[in-house]
Amino acid sequence: MIVTDKLTKYYGSLAALVDLDLHIHPGDIFGFIGPNGAGKTTTMRILATLLEPTRGSAEIDGKDVAKRGKDVRRVVGYMPDFMGVYDDLKVFEYLEFFAAAFGVARSRRKAVIDGVLELTDLEAKRAMQVDSLSRGMQQRLQLARVLIHDPKVLILDEPASGLDPRARIEIRELLRELKRMGKTIMISSHILSELEEMCDHVGIIEHGKLIFSGTLAEIRQRMGVTSKVRVRVCGDMARAAELLSALPQVQAVQRLEDRLAVTLAEDAGDDGLIARTLVTAGLDVAELVPEQVKLDDAFLQLTKGLVH
Amino acid sequence: MAVGVLDSVSRLAGWVTGPIFGKELRVSSRRRRNYVLRFFYLVVLSVFVVAVWGSLVGSRGGSGGYRVYRMAEIGKTVIGTIVWFQFIALQMLAVVMLSTAISDEVEQRTLAVLATTPVRTFQIVLGKLLSKLLQLLILLAISLPLLAVVRVFGGVPWNFVLAGVCITLTACMVAGAVSMFFSALFRRAYVSILCCMGVGFVLYAVLPMILGMIFALVAIPAMMSRGGPGAWLQITWAAVSLTNPFAVLGIVTSGLASPGAMPFIQGPGFWTLHCGIMLAISVLALWLCGRVVRKAVLRAAMGDTEGSRPVPQAAPSAAPLPAQAAALPAAGAEVVLTPVPLPVPPPVPLPASAGGEIRRIAGSPVLWRELRVPLTRSIVKKAVGISLPLSIVGLTYLLVGLAGGLGDRHTHAVYVSVYVAIGMTFMTVLPATAIAGEKQSRCWPLLLTTPLSDVHILLAKAAGVCRRCWPGWFLLWAHLVVFTCIGLIHPVAMVHLGMLVTGVAVFLTGSGLYFSARFKRTTPAVIANLALAALLWVVPPTLMGPLGIGGGELGRLYVAAHPLVQAFVVSVSASGVQNVAKGMAHMRYELAWGSGSVVDATGLLLLAMAAHCLAGAAFSWRALGHFRRRVF
Numbered sequence: 001m002i003v004t005d006k007l008t009k010y011y012g013s014l015a016a017l018v019d020l021d022l023h024i025h026p027g028d029i030f031g032f033i034g035p036n037g038a039g040k041t042t043t044m045r046i047l048a049t050l051l052e053p054t055r056g057s058a059e060i061d062g063k064d065v066a067k068r069g070k071d072v073r074r075v076v077g078y079m080p081d082f083m084g085v086y087d088d089l090k091v092f093e094y095l096e097f098f099a100a101a102f103g104v105a106r107s108r109r110k111a112v113i114d115g116v117l118e119l120t121d122l123e124a125k126r127a128m129q130v131d132s133l134s135r136g137m138q139q140r141l142q143l144a145r146v147l148i149h150d151p152k153v154l155i156l157d158e159p160a161s162g163l164d165p166r167a168r169i170e171i172r173e174l175l176r177e178l179k180r181m182g183k184t185i186m187i188s189s190h191i192l193s194e195l196e197e198m199c200d201h202v203g204i205i206e207h208g209k210l211i212f213s214g215t216l217a218e219i220r221q222r223m224g225v226t227s228k229v230r231v232r233v234c235g236d237m238a239r240a241a242e243l244l245s246a247l248p249q250v251q252a253v254q255r256l257e258d259r260l261a262v263t264l265a266e267d268a269g270d271d272g273l274i275a276r277t278l279v280t281a282g283l284d285v286a287e288l289v290p291e292q293v294k295l296d297d298a299f300l301q302l303t304k305g306l307v308h
Numbered sequence: 309m310a311v312g313v314l315d316s317v318s319r320l321a322g323w324v325t326g327p328i329f330g331k332e333l334r335v336s337s338r339r340r341r342n343y344v345l346r347f348f349y350l351v352v353l354s355v356f357v358v359a360v361w362g363s364l365v366g367s368r369g370g371s372g373g374y375r376v377y378r379m380a381e382i383g384k385t386v387i388g389t390i391v392w393f394q395f396i397a398l399q400m401l402a403v404v405m406l407s408t409a410i411s412d413e414v415e416q417r418t419l420a421v422l423a424t425t426p427v428r429t430f431q432i433v434l435g436k437l438l439s440k441l442l443q444l445l446i447l448l449a450i451s452l453p454l455l456a457v458v459r460v461f462g463g464v465p466w467n468f469v470l471a472g473v474c475i476t477l478t479a480c481m482v483a484g485a486v487s488m489f490f491s492a493l494f495r496r497a498y499v500s501i502l503c504c505m506g507v508g509f510v511l512y513a514v515l516p517m518i519l520g521m522i523f524a525l526v527a528i529p530a531m532m533s534r535g536g537p538g539a540w541l542q543i544t545w546a547a548v549s550l551t552n553p554f555a556v557l558g559i560v561t562s563g564l565a566s567p568g569a570m571p572f573i574q575g576p577g578f579w580t581l582h583c584g585i586m587l588a589i590s591v592l593a594l595w596l597c598g599r600v601v602r603k604a605v606l607r608a609a610m611g612d613t614e615g616s617r618p619v620p621q622a623a624p625s626a627a628p629l630p631a632q633a634a635a636l637p638a639a640g641a642e643v644v645l646t647p648v649p650l651p652v653p654p655p656v657p658l659p660a661s662a663g664g665e666i667r668r669i670a671g672s673p674v675l676w677r678e679l680r681v682p683l684t685r686s687i688v689k690k691a692v693g694i695s696l697p698l699s700i701v702g703l704t705y706l707l708v709g710l711a712g713g714l715g716d717r718h719t720h721a722v723y724v725s726v727y728v729a730i731g732m733t734f735m736t737v738l739p740a741t742a743i744a745g746e747k748q749s750r751c752w753p754l755l756l757t758t759p760l761s762d763v764h765i766l767l768a769k770a771a772g773v774c775r776r777c778w779p780g781w782f783l784l785w786a787h788l789v790v791f792t793c794i795g796l797i798h799p800v801a802m803v804h805l806g807m808l809v810t811g812v813a814v815f816l817t818g819s820g821l822y823f824s825a826r827f828k829r830t831t832p833a834v835i836a837n838l839a840l841a842a843l844l845w846v847v848p849p850t851l852m853g854p855l856g857i858g859g860g861e862l863g864r865l866y867v868a869a870h871p872l873v874q875a876f877v878v879s880v881s882a883s884g885v886q887n888v889a890k891g892m893a894h895m896r897y898e899l900a901w902g903s904g905s906v907v908d909a910t911g912l913l914l915l916a917m918a919a920h921c922l923a924g925a926a927f928s929w930r931a932l933g934h935f936r937r938r939v940f
Binding site: 052076 | 666667668669670672673674676677749750751752753754755756757758759760761936939940
């Protein structure tokens, strides 16, 4: 659905993007991660036809963003990292303004607006002035605006920034719902745990270069570690450590205060191995907590903290 | 001892101006535009002085003594030119520089930060004003070498220079304080600039004119019958003269040309008194400004960054998504949402402003918004904006009517010229805000991500500009319609002025949209369009006399194409009892190359309109080229 080929953007002599190659499949939620100034927003602005690339190309739904900008705009809903609101319009008028701008037929506009207002829970605010809404409400309004023309692709630049935890959870649920509706979503965020919960694929960008793109499983694979397990047994901890160390699927066992940290090899496969081994040896397992590699860890390990 | 006094003075000055003064100086010293401004100020002043000098020393001959005397006279004229240039330019710069003083702090949310510090309101106000005045003082100082050069030729009256500098500085203080007052009231700098221009126009032009009329109507007959005008009129007249820096500088300048003609008012006592009064006015304006700023600080501290008007607080964003929300009707597929496992807070009642009429959009959305959005939502501003100008204008009509001047063609020519100038001012300012305003509110990128074509947006914006500018042209058309119906203006004047207004409107809309597309903020866009208008229609007439090109082909062509000249000529020839009675076939128009018929005037106006429209279209085309540049 979204393909970029050697996408490059220079601001004067500053390279904001260098040979970016992205492939986002239809129906995916793609998380775009990177430190501040890494080039995420520039990429999204190019895809939203607001910037022209210096070199390379980008296609959305098979249409080149530089050459067929108008066609691309029909299938893309872009939510920038700032809130642009007309201070002299009401919520319904604001949404109808963009519905008309996107060519939604007048006879269908009310139904469409009612739908997005309901979806974003803004029905009660329909007659309020846009500029009198709180930040969270304005963020929802932006999401409603993005959905107004039923785009195939959503490009969301930090949609949850500045929101309280409840609003963030709501946005996350809404995005999951949009995925179920078949939308392709490209989202950038600094809250990596949130992306981890909803993204199929992630791309990590730093200093204008894509340093990783793939699924979370592929990240783990690349980092050479699949998972860790924390184990607490009732009884002889030393024996338990000895038993687990002897297993070929275990890379290392570390003795902590009252439990063991077991690092599994990449191809450990059998999830029940540890519990089975301990129970068979007559040890009671009090706790067994799998600990997967977090996106935050991957981000820290893969990036060097370089910013423009 | 001296060191101690200096230290105390320095500490007192530091306390009065607060940290804002230092911060402003530091920031302005890092801004390239201040150095560019100084450079261009000096260049324009030099060109101005050279032009005046060149025109004055053109004629040679005469005895040596005569030439020395003449050089001294030329020196005085050049000094007068420099002082007047500084007087006008520095007041304009003071207005522009301080038009963003408070609104920028509100927009950048630094006023709320200031509110959390012990900085006092008067320190904010004084710090801002004095730092900008220092910039203006630098501009005054860099022109000193020019004065020194002129001194070589003799005849520099330093007392006149001193008077000019003092009058200029106090006038700048008042203009700056008024500009800062409006910047605390309005979010947009161009609104502050326009309001300042309006206040200046009323105080320095309309008020003296009205008082002059009253003087002519009341005092002169009183003088005739009772042997002298009423004391109150004399006091009022003196007060208006003393509070009008243009009048005072004019009087001081007249003392330069013919010293001793009016010993009291040309002496230092008069202008010193004026400067004292102006200082008192600026203190009053600063006090008012301080009160408005204090309110703005409180609003900012409470989280309202709108600056100009209270914003109703919205209900908190606590309501969760509905458990079962309907799918988008346009999506086509039936979708069932997953319930969100969050506790549902109690519903929050909506504020009173939540209701109200929702207007439906028909046709082009951009055009709809441009045409339907109210000029202002504030009823008070609407009431003041309508009633105040109408009252002032009505009063002038009443006085002119009482004086029996409504039948005079020159009266209508003056009214029409003033109204055309007001309309042109609106047309210069508002188009320059059309796109830059959207950029400033960050809606421009959203509009550009819709499938609307750039040409469509441009045309809709142009239509919106015409709609917003109608109050600027209202007085002109009201005057024409009323006096045409009464029979004091011939209907052909409406046709001619229609052509004139169309050409000027298209040109200024095009140039305004161009600057609006080029700049990210409204203020530089408005200033650029104002500068263009001044360069086209204000600076050349000022220079034409001294340069002596007014009588040549180029000068005649320029005069013929000048909208205000055209407005005056058209209205003076087609108004008044005698002209209307003569009929269209016998009307004579004083055109730049001589007297012409109505056909000649129509041809000239058509030509000017076509040229203006072409230039406006060219600007619009260039604006399209900048639509998608510097979007962010």
